[in-house]
Amino acid sequence: MSGLTFGENVVASLPRPQPLRRPEIPSPIVSVRGVVKRFPMRRGWREIARAPFARPVATVLHGIDLDVAPGELLGILGPNGAGKSTLFKILSTVLLPDSGTVRVDGIDAIADPVAVRRRLVPASIEDRSLFWRLSARENLLVYAALHDIPRAEARRRSDELLELVQLADAGTKLVNSFSSGMRQRLMIARALLARPQVLLLDEPTRSLDPISARTFRRFLRDVIVNEQRCTVLLATHSAEEAFDLADRVAVLDRGRLVATGRSEELVREIGDERYLVATRAPEHPMFAELERRGMSGAARRREAAADGWTMLELEIAGGADRAAAVLDALGGAGVPIARFERLQLSLADMLERIVARSAREDRHA
């Protein structure tokens, strides 16, 4: 509902984007068609007194179309306020859309929310949603009962899941003694209790330290997707997380789906082609020569370190092969190089490129 807090300035002045690509998925497990969601806007007393019957609304989702294939890990990438959480709430049947349809395994989520909840489970990341004065195992047993899992099966499954999320040793401990990472894993175990076909994860690594986040990502890919064969929708505002983990990425910006595609394709098409080069010879003629030959853009000086090494930024189009050729040429010319690495793409940069590209495609059309 609120404006963007990240990348807003970059995209605000550009034309309204259109989805870059929407590949057909023959039998999607999740199908979203034309979903629109508006929320009433809060008004101050003065505004209400001035126009008591006005009902201003903020449109949070503008006709979202999205298909997810069974067994897929789809990353939903977007800045804060892009509509990721609203889309998840609609998918998990907590929120009704104003228009459009949502189907999970062919079932209409609006007409039959209980049947949808048998197939799709959102893994809450709000750790206060756990029963803190209960043990991890007791938490799972309570939720097993709510999922209609028979008692004996519930006990077996709880133990299995605690093992799976590496909490078997802590199963009898009260949740209030857990670290954030342990609680996060317990919430994943809770979501997996009912063996859902689809799992929704809304910024699951938000409150984790970098090491726990990396462990969690590995766990998500290896265990949840590869072993448990679960379809995962992962909302994140980390481009790195989305591209590293997801089979496909959907980019949301201000309630619009601005791009969908396979991660490697999106990275190739809109990814960064800037490289950071640490050299002692920033004025070496080879840099100008590479530019003249069209192998790279002009070298831009970023910073000079105290130890004599200077950081240059080079734009090299053509992927890893061209980058290797540039590095080879620099080495061959005797340019001392201590570091040569591709710069990570930030979400703001990526949105800027997607929006600019959409505008170009619109003009061509």
Added chain:
Amino acid sequence: MRRAAALLYASWLTARSYRVQLLLSVVALVGMLIPLYFVANALQPMMASRIQGEGEQYFAFLLLGMISLQLAQAAMSAMPTALSGALGTGVLEALMATRARMSELLVGLSAYELCWTLVRCVALVAAGVVLGAQLEWSRVLPALLIVVLVVAAHVPFGLLGTAFMLAFRAQSPISRVLTLVSSFLGGVYYPTSVIPGWMGHVSQLIPLSYGLKALRAVWLDGASLGSVAAELRMLALMALVLGALGVALTSLALRHVRRVGGLTHL
């Protein structure tokens, strides 16, 4: 049923983990009874003639008034309070991801408060008996039926409070006002027959007036259920009419918040 029982069990485990608090809540309630016993005994000669037909012992009269008020209060506040807590912590959002229906969740979340109040009331009656309260033990079952009706007549106010909480994210004033009015005009501390003028008419609109009159007649005076049929009919009517209204308003509020997004943790 199993789903609601699971939530009741979770609430019990949570409460049990605060052992001192659990113990104190019973001790404090029973402790409160002792000054009441002395005050009731001091007022006995004056009140005896006033409470004829509702038992003649003022201490027992007060005891039943207090447990009925406690139960009515719990019936009115358990659901909105539990809902408010579950909304604030995000528990409701997690619970809504399960196969349980909203009605099962609301019953399960609020059941503990009602059950615990019932346990405390039993402790209160036991302490009252030890202090000399005279109850007709042969009329326990009819008395229990009346207690159930008293609770049933107050649950709809809890539903109205739940609807209010869903729609406005705030505690409804209904239960607080009704608790206050019931304690003064519902016959908790004195019979409704002594309430003068127009306030006497107001007392006839309060479910607790009918419940207490019937409960005291049966449990303190040994009257039959037939002799309090008018009061029981009134309680049942209130439970049905207000219950239907409460369910309808809660459903409407639920649909409204599913549209505007108020069901999730904010």
